[in-house]
Amino acid sequence: MEQRLVQFNGEQLACKLSGKGTPVVCIHAPCIGSLNFSYQNALSDQFQLIVPDLPGHGESSSFGGHLSIGDLADLLDNLIQSLGIQRPFLLGYSQGASIALEYCLRNPDSVQGAILVSAFSEVKDLYLHCRFFMAQTMSALRGIPLLARSIASSHLDDQTMRTAWVQHASQTDAICLGSLYSAGHQYNCTDRLNELRMPFLLVYGKEDRQLRPYAELLDTHISHAKMIQVPNVHHQVITRAASTFNQLCRDFIQQTTK
Template sequence: MHFPFNLEKKGCEAVVPFAKINGTTMYYKVKGSGVPIVFIHPPMLTSSNFADQMEHLSARYQIIAFDIRGHGQSGQSAERLTYGLLAEDICGLLDHLELKKAYLCGYSTGGSVALEAMLRYPDRFYGAILISAMSELSDWYRRSEVWAAVGLMGLRAKRLVAAVIAWGNANKWKTFRRLYRTATEGQLRNVNDYFKCSLTYNCTEKLGQIQTPVLLLYGVKDKEFHRYAHILQSRLSDSELHFLPKVGHQLPTKSASLVNALIRRWIDERHPWKTADKSRQQVPSLPAFLPPDVPEVEETTEV
């Protein structure tokens, strides 16, 4: 392992939270051992959105979370953010950690980044967990939300946007304070770039190229995103879909226990011999979570 700058020591464990990746300074966290899972956050949020996954999944796997360039504690990007650039950053982080392959876990827009990474670098990933994700953003409601965020960011209302997003993802006051604090650390231009990517990105027609397994997790109450769940399930060659009860879009924080259990079961079915030996407890049997009625949604690939 080649250690970058800013090496800290905590007890007997070396903590190396920064690395030079692809021309920028990346802040990242690694916890646990076993099969690697790289978590990808959406615009404005940071790696802190996956605190629960970092804490509870690290007993079985190597959990890796990072701040996308221009977000949180990562350095500002001179280049305009694109999903292709972020996919390259992820591969650079894997190289830095000397990992040949990993699973991806993308939340919301982070799921689009995961899809682009698998399309560009199929040999680097075992598969992916996509949480409230989409291959395109074609419904007017969600597009108007993104345009509103872009407009507010243009008015330099970063703290307002950060507060709204942090509040929407918070399951308690402590979580809100953590998410808000890290969200306000982002660079205005880079965060805005990341928002804008979702307005033009569309990989729906390419989904058939992804041959690795994909776990799809959505909230029953996140009805606008059921269309995207249907598109992904119908186009991906190997997918498993669950709709989680009593929750909307913000699954990593508001349905963390169930999300973590489903991830454990899904990965252990594929890599049971690579999970960390220190936590070999039986994963509980879980039912398939489906909405009462899944309407047939006409697929569209127009943006």
């Protein structure tokens, strides 16, 4: 795996690259960083994986600390162009899926397809509002190590992996993280979903009942979407059901690129 630091106007975006073949750009959830996709490294035997650390995460600069979802989508586009990548697939997890959606809306001819995991196009229920407010508050109170431990324990059983996740996530810039949660809280692209024409794979944990209305909303409004609910797993599909999820990615990309 190659670590790349891409420079933009005095700031840098850290990015991991591995494998060859069809490019897949992976967009992580807040306060995890590129290690979010540790269990997707297996896909590099067939695809080229591009896994950036969002601003303020890992070795990436904060880019001023205050970025909207649109800003992040544009920064992602700059990264993809800088790396010379042509028409990638996007893989977005949780709030990373919101960035993927905005990227697809802004660059419809530059994407082959998108895989959205535990995704939402807006935040409209009390449960998710409270989760975001809690994370914003912890960021403001410099509680990132505690938040990182909570996220790692919910995603992983392996203690070595948990330790690596916590160490990586604890580097996260507090101002940048609070801004990212705030941006996700405000983001709403539901009214534009019918503009999307590329193929989408929507993946949710069958036990993730809180996101079921969001899953149905996306499935209804995106014309070329296929939704799959993975049994016996909640929100953390990419780690808790990694083998099943990875095979879904392989099948979707292969079918789309025939």
